[in-house]
Amino acid sequence: AWVEPEIQSLGEAKVAAFLKAEPGLKKHAEHLRNSLRQARHTLSAETEGALAALAPVRSATGDVRTLLFNANTRWPEITVGGKAERVDDTRYGLLRQHPDRAVRKQVFDAFFGAIGQYEDTYGVTLGNVVQDDTTLAKLRRYPSAVAMSLGAEDIPEAVYRTLVAEVHQGLPTLHRYFKLRQKMLGLPDLHYYDIYPALVTQTKTYSLDDAAALTLAATQPLGEDYQTLLKTTLQANTMHALPSPGKSGGAYQDGVYGAPPFVFLNHQGDFESVSTFAHEWGHGMHTAMANRAQPYETAGYSLFVAEVASTANEVLLSDHMQRQATTKADKLFQLGHALERLRGTFFRQAMFGEFELNTHDAAAKGEALNGKRMTEIYCQLLKDYHGDAAGVMKIDPLYCQEWAFIPHFYRPFYVYQYATSITAALHFAEDILSAKPGARENYLKLLAAGGSVPPYQALKNAGLDMATPAPYRAVIQRIDKIMDEMEALLTAP
Ligand SMILES: [Zn+2]
Secondary structure, three states: OOHHHHHHHHOHHHHHHHHHHOHHHHHHHHHHHHHHHOHHHOOOHHHHHHHHHHHHHHHHHHHHHHHHHHHHOOOOEEEEOOEEEEOOHHHHHHHOOOOOHHHHHHHHHHHHHHHHOOHHHHHHHHHHHHHHHHHHHHHOOOOOHHHHHHHOOOOOHHHHHHHHHHHHHOHHHHHHHHHHHHHHHOOOOOEHHHOOOOOOOOOOOOOHHHHHHHHHHHOHHHOHHHHHHHHHHHOOOOEEOOOOOOOOOOOEEEOOOOOOOEEEOOOOOOHHHHHHHHHHHHHHHHHHHHHHHOOHHHHOOOHHHHHHHHHHHHHHHHHHHHHHOOOHHHHHHHHHHHHHHHHHHHHHHHHHHHHHHHHHHHHHOOOOOOHHHHHHHHHHHHHHHHOOOOOOOEOOHHHHHHHHHOHHHHOOOOOHHHHHHHHHHHHHHHHHHOOOOOHHHHHHHHHHOOOOOOHHHHHHHOOOOOOOOHHHHHHHHHHHHHHHHHHHHHHOO
């Protein structure tokens, strides 16, 4: 905490002179530039000290939410197929995919009923986070809370607002998807509890070796260097892939400078696991390439670019699988899988982003936010996104409590990056697959840049401006194209 004020007190001219005189400072240039950029948002030493001292008090809100949700809520029990099931967070995630619609409704009613009891309390905890963020943005002389959050990494506010506006414009495509879902599932109407069962089921299983072979085959368009490095890195034995007793769930990648990337998976043998393999090794390769090209100081990268590297591999895998599909069922499965991913990552994360924007904008205007008001704001978005007024899907009021269940809202303006990342990943993957001149080189350069360039600028250098509508419109078009293909397959004999 004492380094930044020292750098800022030197001022731009002096730092520039130091950089010119001492070549050894070059690897610190990005850090120095960033530090100077923050100077006008840094408060007096006394105020900064007071804010730092109050930090544990300010962050306690999130702890209250975690305790209430994880420890203090008595999750209800329901009976599924003669067996008692407690609908907690984990079981909700599984049971909401149940093929029996009556079970899904029971699960939703139980889960959101339990959360809804605490609407007032969640309203206070989340309202506090929004208020804290909004006040801090004002104190630090930012035009808005979203500008403060994105400004930390020099990402323009326009990226966020363009994403939200463009996705909202594209909602008719999402409504078309729900209509298709209703038809494929053979349902008389559509409710919010109908969005999770898979459109097409597949019983095929994949071993860990299959996952590696498919990831290698799918990333062939990235070129020989990527392939060779991926092969060597896979042989470094730094992956723990199979589930085992006592092991925590999920999947992630962790990079340590000077070492091969560490990958943690829970391989289940379904296609989703293969996709996760490709995803996490996308992160792994990003780490390996940045570590190879950058000094320690600039090897670490931002989430804004990290999820591009991982999601691009998923897109390449999906494309590879679609080309390999020999039966109509396989092809439909792959197209359905790609669609689900886009619904969850592009539309849903943008909806969360819009909720954050609306609640923060309301707080900035001085509106008092309580649980009821949050539910109202969230409900309107659920209805817009799922076509309630257009007769696409009925949103039952109880499910509007969902906002209280999303832990990410306690880290404001974070999840939008999943939507921007899949947008960027599709852009790069499509250009590379169609062998557009320079596309592969630009993309590999982006991975190798690590954290040496601010993330928005890094994408711009690779030919993609995330503050413009074009990349988001391309995603909407792609989703429509997938549905065209699916509809053609469904009507074909
Ligand atoms: Zn990831």
